[in-house]
Amino acid sequence: MRHRFHSICPYFAMFPEAFVEKHLAASRFSGVVFDPFCGRGTTVFEALLNGRQAAGCDLSPVAVCITGAKCDPPAREEICFRLDELESSLSIPSPPFLSDEMVKFFAACFHADTYGEVRFLRASLDWRNSRVDRFIAALCLGALHGESHRSPNYFSNRMPRTISTKPAYSVRWWDMHGYVAPRRCVFAILRYLVDFRFRTLPPKERGEVAESDARTAFLALPHLEGKVTDIITSPPYLDTTNYREDQWLRLWFLGEDPHSNQARDDGRHCNKTLYWRFLRAAWEGVSPLLAQQARIVVRIGGRKLSKEEMFANLLESIAGATGRHVTTADDGVTTPVRRTQANSFRGTKASATVEHDFCFLVK
Numbered sequence: 001m002r003h004r005f006h007s008i009c010p011y012f013a014m015f016p017e018a019f020v021e022k023h024l025a026a027s028r029f030s031g032v033v034f035d036p037f038c039g040r041g042t043t044v045f046e047a048l049l050n051g052r053q054a055a056g057c058d059l060s061p062v063a064v065c066i067t068g069a070k071c072d073p074p075a076r077e078e079i080c081f082r083l084d085e086l087e088s089s090l091s092i093p094s095p096p097f098l099s100d101e102m103v104k105f106f107a108a109c110f111h112a113d114t115y116g117e118v119r120f121l122r123a124s125l126d127w128r129n130s131r132v133d134r135f136i137a138a139l140c141l142g143a144l145h146g147e148s149h150r151s152p153n154y155f156s157n158r159m160p161r162t163i164s165t166k167p168a169y170s171v172r173w174w175d176m177h178g179y180v181a182p183r184r185c186v187f188a189i190l191r192y193l194v195d196f197r198f199r200t201l202p203p204k205e206r207g208e209v210a211e212s213d214a215r216t217a218f219l220a221l222p223h224l225e226g227k228v229t230d231i232i233t234s235p236p237y238l239d240t241t242n243y244r245e246d247q248w249l250r251l252w253f254l255g256e257d258p259h260s261n262q263a264r265d266d267g268r269h270c271n272k273t274l275y276w277r278f279l280r281a282a283w284e285g286v287s288p289l290l291a292q293q294a295r296i297v298v299r300i301g302g303r304k305l306s307k308e309e310m311f312a313n314l315l316e317s318i319a320g321a322t323g324r325h326v327t328t329a330d331d332g333v334t335t336p337v338r339r340t341q342a343n344s345f346r347g348t349k350a351s352a353t354v355e356h357d358f359c360f361l362v363k
């Protein structure tokens, strides 16, 4: 059975567990498995399930919360106890000061009572400092928005589950179709989700995740210096997505101000030269963590890049950044991109249609 922690929360551009499993099986190494762009933690968690030590980092608090919850979970009883404690102290915070657009959005996105419970949890969960609160926050992120007409376990009005649609667009769409936010009892849903997720036991090994830019990974995880033998990763693609914008509602739940410039910042990589410079800096950030010999597996796509260009630039950037001898087993395996919900929203223009998997050996 698929481990139930894998799908705690959907994430745009996640790769399948089978991809990680295949590359772990192909590796002859046994050191730490690392993912510098860990997203929802597929590499880190799958490596733990395979009995390997594993770690990751990501810039996004959403990625860090989900990966941390999966890879270093508390005991089920601690979560149940904390949910009881939170529910018994439930008091609805007064409505926050928000722009008219946001007020309309939240009023249409959540039933008033559900919105009160969501705001209470947003204010109460100390997810960066408590493993128990982080696990509950990760469950909330997975339930915050989705196809609530299909499942009773989403808090919101109908929305995609992978990305958060923009506020004005969402309100227009709900109005046009007459969709109204259902009353959802947040605590009952969370208790159901705890039962569901813990039907598969957490792995014995624990993993770690740092909220860090890949370019400074060695500063965030200095104790891993020289210990990483396998990197299995997928960096942000050229001209494909803006992770912050796509995850704005989940970032809000984790404490971000929805009006901040940070939330609007387009972190997308649009310029080829700058993109390869960025990836080279990422390998430089990871390089001190690598063992004497290491395998680096990269899944990469992007509309404006040919396979040959990706291969050549990856090879050059890894060799340049590490100053090591780099060899490859083959010239890459190409797979079509699955038709995902997020891709349908974005249209073909904005999404890569194929991805390539490259494997490098660094000595």
Ligand SMILES: C[S@@+](CC[C@H](N)C(=O)[O-])C[C@H]1O[C@@H](n2cnc3c(N)ncnc32)[C@H](O)[C@@H]1O
Pocket: 011, 012, 013, 014, 015, 016, 036, 037, 038, 039, 040, 041, 042, 043, 057, 058, 059, 060, 063, 212, 213, 214, 215, 233, 234, 235, 236, 237, 243
């Ligand atoms: C293609 S996704 C990885 C998805 C992941 N493989 C999974 O299965 O969920 C790329 C990730 O890179 C993160 N990211 C973007 N720029 C970054 C940076 N400079 N340092 C670290 N992470 C970054 C994004 O937040 C995103 O989670």
